[in-house]
Amino acid sequence: MHPAFSIIVFTTASGMGYGLATVLGLGLLDPAALSTKLAHVLALGLIGAGLVSSTLHLGNPQRAWRAFSQWKSSWLSREGVMAVVAFVPLCISAWSVIFEDACLDWAGLIGSGLSLLTVYCTAMIYASLRSVDAWHTRLTPACYLLFALAGGTLFASFFASAGESSAAHGLSATAIALLIAAWVVKIRWRRRLKNLTPLSNPESATGLGAIGRVRLLERPHMTENYLTREMGFRIARKHAEKLFRLALIFGGAVPIVLMVLCLLPGLSGGLTALLLFVAVLSHALGILLERWLFFAEARHAVMNYYGGREQDLRAV
Amino acid sequence: MTSLPALPTPKKLGLVIDLDVCVGCHACVVSCKEWNTGGYGSALSDQQPYGADVSGAWLNRIHTFEIMPESGEVVGEAGEARIVHFPKSCLHCEEAPCVTVCPTGASYKRLDDGIVLVDEEKCIGCGLCAWACPYGAREMDLAAGVMKKCTLCIDRIYNETLEEVDRVPACVRTCPSNARHFGDLADPDSDVSRMVAVRGGIDLMPEQGTRPVNKYLPPRPRKPLAAGTSSLPKAENTDDAKGFLAWLDGMLDRI
Numbered sequence: 133m134h135p136a137f138s139i140i141v142f143t144t145a146s147g148m149g150y151g152l153a154t155v156l157g158l159g160l161l162d163p164a165a166l167s168t169k170l171a172h173v174l175a176l177g178l179i180g181a182g183l184v185s186s187t188l189h190l191g192n193p194q195r196a197w198r199a200f201s202q203w204k205s206s207w208l209s210r211e212g213v214m215a216v217v218a219f220v221p222l223c224i225s226a227w228s229v230i231f232e233d234a235c236l237d238w239a240g241l242i243g244s245g246l247s248l249l250t251v252y253c254t255a256m257i258y259a260s261l262r263s264v265d266a267w268h269t270r271l272t273p274a275c276y277l278l279f280a281l282a283g284g285t286l287f288a289s290f291f292a293s294a295g296e297s298s299a300a301h302g303l304s305a306t307a308i309a310l311l312i313a314a315w316v317v318k319i320r321w322r323r324r325l326k327n328l329t330p331l332s333n334p335e336s337a338t339g340l341g342a343i344g345r346v347r348l349l350e351r352p353h354m355t356e357n358y359l360t361r362e363m364g365f366r367i368a369r370k371h372a373e374k375l376f377r378l379a380l381i382f383g384g385a386v387p388i389v390l391m392v393l394c395l396l397p398g399l400s401g402g403l404t405a406l407l408l409f410v411a412v413l414s415h416a417l418g419i420l421l422e423r424w425l426f427f428a429e430a431r432h433a434v435m436n437y438y439g440g441r442e443q444d445l446r447a448v
Numbered sequence: 449m450t451s452l453p454a455l456p457t458p459k460k461l462g463l464v465i466d467l468d469v470c471v472g473c474h475a476c477v478v479s480c481k482e483w484n485t486g487g488y489g490s491a492l493s494d495q496q497p498y499g500a501d502v503s504g505a506w507l508n509r510i511h512t513f514e515i516m517p518e519s520g521e522v523v524g525e526a527g528e529a530r531i532v533h534f535p536k537s538c539l540h541c542e543e544a545p546c547v548t549v550c551p552t553g554a555s556y557k558r559l560d561d562g563i564v565l566v567d568e569e570k571c572i573g574c575g576l577c578a579w580a581c582p583y584g585a586r587e588m589d590l591a592a593g594v595m596k597k598c599t600l601c602i603d604r605i606y607n608e609t610l611e612e613v614d615r616v617p618a619c620v621r622t623c624p625s626n627a628r629h630f631g632d633l634a635d636p637d638s639d640v641s642r643m644v645a646v647r648g649g650i651d652l653m654p655e656q657g658t659r660p661v662n663k664y665l666p667p668r669p670r671k672p673l674a675a676g677t678s679s680l681p682k683a684e685n686t687d688d689a690k691g692f693l694a695w696l697d698g699m700l701d702r703i
Contacts, residue, residue: 133579191593198552198570202450208576209551240578249544262545263582278639296548326566332653334513338534339650339664340467344517349531352509355502358587362578432585437511437536 133264134365135427142186143254144419146215147276149178151249151284153222157244159235160303161288163228165295171288172226179222183215205262211253218246223302251280258426264431265330270319278314279419285310286387286415290408293394296401304391311415315384318422322376325429330436337436348439363432364440374384375425383418387411450550452543460634461600462540462661463620464643470627472510472533477620480508480537480598483618488603489568493591506588507598508619510536532667535628537619538585538598539652539660540564546577546586546597554595562661563602568594582656586635605630611649615646633661 153175161168187193200216202209221243228236255276258267289303334348335341356364390411394404431440484507485492494504511534521633540557544564547555555577556568557563566577566586571594578586578595601617604610614621620628631640640663643649649663689697 143452189575191575191588191590191595192571195552195570195572198554198693199572199574200514200551202551202553205451205548206551206573206576208549212551218528255548257576260549261580263580331655336653336655337582338513338515339666340513340532342666343515343530345515347514347516348511350512351515352506352511352536357503357509358578359584360591362575363584374663432579433656434580437534437584437652 133360133427133430133432135424136189138185138188140420140423140427142182143423144182144275144416145178145185147167147280147419148283148287148416149175149180149182149186150218150251151282151286153179153284154244154247154281155288155303156229156241157222157225157242159237159240160297160299161292162297163235163296164233165297167291168297169230171291172229174287176219176222176226179215179219180282184349200201207253207256211250214246214253217344218243218250220247234319248277248280251276262331263306263433264430265328265433266325267426268331269321269324271317271324274317275314275321278310278317278335279347279422282307282310282314283415283419284333286391286408287412289391289394290412293401293408294405300404304394308388308391311384311388315380322429324388330431330433332433332436334436334440337433343424348437351438360436360438361432363437365428367428372425372429375421379418379421379425381418382414383422386414386418450547450553450555450587452547452557453559453562454633455544456531457557457559459561459632460540460542460661461561461563461605461631462640463537463600463617463653464629464631464633464640464649464663464665465535466627466629466643466647466665467532467534468665470510470533470535470623472512473624474510475523475622475624476535476628477506477510478507479618479622481506483601483604484596484599487601487619487663488599489566489596490589490592490594492596493589495590505596507585507596507612508535530667530670535619536583536585537662538564538600539583539658539662540598540600542659542661543657545582545656545658547582549576551576561632563599563600565599565602566595566597568592582653582658583660597656600630632664640703 156171156175158397190196199212203213205264206235221239225236225239228234252273255273257312259272262268285303285307286425289300289307292300338346340346390407394407450689461469469484483491492505513514513532513534515530515532517528542648543559547557547564552570552572554567572623573588573593575588586595592601604617607615620630626668629640629643631638633641643665644663647665649665652664686697
């Protein structure tokens with residue numbers, strides 16, 4: 133699948149934003165601290181920026197409001213509805229922290245729950261598509277939720293440490309555990325992708341398998357079309373392996389090492405906050421790479437009509 | 449709503465495509481483009497139609513496949529491979545995944561005849577329906593920013609201003625080899641249903657659970673090339689010659 137920049141930025145930014153909002157909603161950080169107020173603003177900013185980014189790839193963004201109507205059947209519609217619904221408690225909670233130095237427990241907890249539900253809806257947009265084998269698994273929402281939680285907890289530990297909150301150590305330790313869990317599930321997701329037998333193949337796609345093995349002889353048109361551009365993105369296996377390793381290093385290893393350093397006694401508050409800030413940046417870069425691969429490595433069933441099997445074997 | 453009809457639609461209008469007969473001339477492709485660029489909805493746009501990198505939205509495309517039987521040889525070397533021209537357009541599935549993923553209600557399946565359509569006034573051009581369709585039946589119109597698909601020529605089939613013979617989809621009307629047929633696949637006595645029954649019509653990618661309405665008639669079995677060669681007369685054997693040829697055979701042997 134074509135890795136559209138706007139969608140990658142959207143899922144990365146909104147994932148981290150919702151993750152941060154989820155942790156903030158638990159009320160672990162001191163509401164009087166400036167860093168906590170900034171954390172609330174940043175969480176809303178990331179969520180908002182992500183949602184705006186997601187409308188950039190629309191053909192008619194002025195009609196985007198219509199996407200709230202089909203929540204009965206469409207995960208994309210559910211995501212839109214949940215995003216708007218989640219904004220209400222998140223804004224109330226942020227208002228209370230920023231202007232009244234107080235945590236509103238009920239708003240925070242409802243906001244946390246709705247944030248996770250929104251991330252789940254985002255993941256289900258992909259996981260519900262039977263036409264893309266790589267995504268059509270329960271591991272997809274598991275990865276999205278775990279990455280959002282791990283990134284959010286890491287982010288929150290940075291703000292806690294910047295605000296010299298006592299929760300910083302606990303959050304860092306939790307973030308380490310969540311990051312490990314997220315990458316374990318992601319590696320399982322990817323192993324499934326490597327080993328899966330495609331649901332459809334050129335024989336079933338053409339119904340000509342009874343005669344023999346099917347091979348594309350001629351494409352419908354000489355040039356690329358919407359389908360080949362949108363669904364036919366190819367990435368060489370050797371590059372994919374390297375990129376995945378980089379994602380694992382930036383998104384997992386670097387933040388974990390930095391957080392472990394921060395847990396060591398005797399580190400000054402400023403240095404801890406700086407290390408955690410680097411950890412957050414590194415994690416964001418790793419997740420961008422992970423999301424890019426999420427699309428680039430996924431193969432759409434329509435490619436069975438465009439010589440997909442041969443393309444899979446060829447490194448480009 | 450983008451929920452699918454709860455009950456089976458009373459009519460299942462669709463196409464039956466005969467892969468034994470299609471010659472791959474692309475007349476249906478051009479006819480479809482021509483009719484739909486001037487018909488229902490916005491024009492079917494092209495990008496850089498006269499430039500180096502031509503591209504555009506088409507609702508019907510023909511692929512050509514080579515099918516190699518077990519122990520066959522490579523095509524072009526007098527082997528057993530078969531070439532099949534393969535027209536592909538929307539299959540108007542009963543369990544259309546493109547409809548249920550639509551966030552706006554623009555994609556819908558008609559209750560009375562089962563035709564899957566896009567309401568271009570509601571479409572936001574998110575492209576998710578094209579992702580959900582395993583067949584590649586939907587293509588984005590990059591100029592209008594809305595999704596385009598086969599309408600089964602809804603502006604022809606019910607159009608009483610046209611002659612009755614023309615009230616079929618443009619691709620069916622234009623096909624010079626009669627490889628495309630239009631009808632009601634819910635009616636077991638319709639021509640298309642009988643064709644499907646007699647020729648063993650098949651679904652594309654049944655494993656995707658889409659239950660397509662359109663059916664494809666597989667190519668008829670063909671004798672292998674080698675089976676035909678044994679019946680040809682041997683070059684050195686003239687025993688079968690009769691009449692004038694026998695006389696000529698004898699004369700040529702003598703001189």
